[in-house]
Amino acid sequence: MAREDFSFFHSLRVRWAEVDMQGIVFNGHYLTYFDVAFTEYWRASGLPTAMQQAEEGCEMFARKATIEYQAPARFDDVLDIGVRCAAFGRTSVRFVLEIHLGDQHLISGELVYVYADTTLRKGVPWPQEWRDTMTRMEKIAPEAA
Structure with missing residues (x-):
């Protein structure tokens, strides 16, 4: 995707x-970076937190995670x-993520x-209110949602 296709970014310094x-990020840490950025994205959406979801008896569970390496990040x-929220299923949602260093x-x-x-x-079906919020955040065409 083009960098401009993302409406949300979270910055993080490599520790x-x-x-x-060799001073390059160990591959497993990229999933942690994705998780941190996704948590901040979700917070920005204003949708129920993981704790609020747990209290209501329905939560989001990770089903799949993929990583494609183009170039390494360094200390x-x-x-x-x-x-970016990319697509909805009946009970699922797919997010795409990218890590950039400058351009x-x-x-x-x-x-x-x-x-x-x-x-x-x-x-269980994803709540319509959540779909509506994600659609507004991402400007997803209603037929794709």
């Missing part, structure tokens, strides 16, 4: 504990992590979450 002997880099695209990823009843551990 010493996240790099290997002390300040990364911009873009998050350089380093990492791409995808997170898929399923909304489920916590007692039954079974998917």
